[in-house]
Amino acid sequence: MSVDDLAKLPILTKAEVRLNTEKMLSRGFDKALLLNAKTGGSTGKSLDLYFTEECSELRNACARRHDCWTGWRPGEPIAACWGNPKLPKGIKEKIKSSLLQPYIFLDTMHVDETSVAVFMKKWRKVKPTLLYGHAHSLYLLAQSLKQYGLCVPKPKGILSTSMMLIPSERKLIEDVFGVNVTDRYGCEEVSLIASECELHKGMHLNIEHLVIEFLREDGTAAGPGEPGKIVVTDLMNKAMPFIRYQVEDVGVPSDRACQCGRGLPLMEHVTGRVADFLVKPDGSRVAGISLIENTLTRFDGIIQMQIVQEAVDRIDLNLVLNDDFSDETASALTSYLSTVFSRQVKFRLNYVEQICPEKSGKYRFSICRV
Numbered sequence: 001m002s003v004d005d006l007a008k009l010p011i012l013t014k015a016e017v018r019l020n021t022e023k024m025l026s027r028g029f030d031k032a033l034l035l036n037a038k039t040g041g042s043t044g045k046s047l048d049l050y051f052t053e054e055c056s057e058l059r060n061a062c063a064r065r066h067d068c069w070t071g072w073r074p075g076e077p078i079a080a081c082w083g084n085p086k087l088p089k090g091i092k093e094k095i096k097s098s099l100l101q102p103y104i105f106l107d108t109m110h111v112d113e114t115s116v117a118v119f120m121k122k123w124r125k126v127k128p129t130l131l132y133g134h135a136h137s138l139y140l141l142a143q144s145l146k147q148y149g150l151c152v153p154k155p156k157g158i159l160s161t162s163m164m165l166i167p168s169e170r171k172l173i174e175d176v177f178g179v180n181v182t183d184r185y186g187c188e189e190v191s192l193i194a195s196e197c198e199l200h201k202g203m204h205l206n207i208e209h210l211v212i213e214f215l216r217e218d219g220t221a222a223g224p225g226e227p228g229k230i231v232v233t234d235l236m237n238k239a240m241p242f243i244r245y246q247v248e249d250v251g252v253p254s255d256r257a258c259q260c261g262r263g264l265p266l267m268e269h270v271t272g273r274v275a276d277f278l279v280k281p282d283g284s285r286v287a288g289i290s291l292i293e294n295t296l297t298r299f300d301g302i303i304q305m306q307i308v309q310e311a312v313d314r315i316d317l318n319l320v321l322n323d324d325f326s327d328e329t330a331s332a333l334t335s336y337l338s339t340v341f342s343r344q345v346k347f348r349l350n351y352v353e354q355i356c357p358e359k360s361g362k363y364r365f366s367i368c369r370v
Helices: 003-008 014-019 053-068 090-100 113-126 135-148 167-177 288-298 327-340
Strands: 035-038 048-051 078-082 103-107 130-134 157-161 181-187 191-196 203-205 210-215 228-234 245-253 266-273 277-279 285-287 302-311 314-321 346-351 366-368
Touching (some): 003 210, 014 245, 053 191, 078 113, 078 135, 113 135, 130 135, 135 157, 135 167, 157 167, 167 288, 181 245, 191 210, 210 245, 277 302, 277 366, 288 302, 288 327, 288 366, 314 327, 327 346
Parallel strands (some): 078 103, 130 157, 302 366, 314 346
Antiparallel strands (some): 035 048, 181 191, 191 203, 203 266, 210 228, 277 285, 302 314
């Protein structure tokens, strides 16, 4: 029996987990004694998860190790940009938080000049050495600091997680804070999957906890540099085993060796959610995140953009604009997108004040409902 034998087993999907949650629990475990969590449901539907306290501790230890790759050290204060943060309740929790692990939060469900100013006031008092949060939430914070002319003491590191970090957004974050961003990738179901180290030249795969596969559409293994669906087998959660679980993301494996010397294999980057690929009339697909990036760098006046594909021939563009946007830009934008998709695809431009996050606090910029 070897890891290669896993390929003989079928793929486990989110839908199957959702329909068979109780059946997935291992015999010998009392459900009442297990820890319970829910996925954020950024694709529209959440999952119920169960795991042991030992599994939770191992996952937390792994995440803490990767936190340290930013330059931060345990016990030092953390600033977090998060949707619906779990704030300490009661005197005991507040004392524990302030003494053992000081946190300050910017709730990304409510980001405006006032909330950013309050967050910065706390920052100057607490002096966090790590800034942590959703990739786009970090970008919004950096954008706000630049817009309002605010500055804070530089942290040791910045940790981006929970969603794709667009290169242009990474650049702004790093320019504003003067610190490199450490990008991390994982999911609630199996916790940390991969993380950059201090060299920022690819993401180290968490093979101590997971078996990670990259698969082509036909189910065969993707080669180095080739995008493949990410499929994981969790070696830690014995109470609710996830075996050959399709995360619904696409990643690019690598055969490079990182010069940091840690020896963990690399993934070049995460390309994006399978659900966030848009469909052309000829059946081929476009990575929504790449389209967003290309559009934002090509056209002036677009601050934020969300693509929602309601049908193969109908796409909505939700746009947050500034004064540089014009009717000519709108025409050029639809013309460009027509060359990407097809002349038969109709584009509707919706001008909005903001792109609202999901209930989890995450942002979805490419939504395919086909």
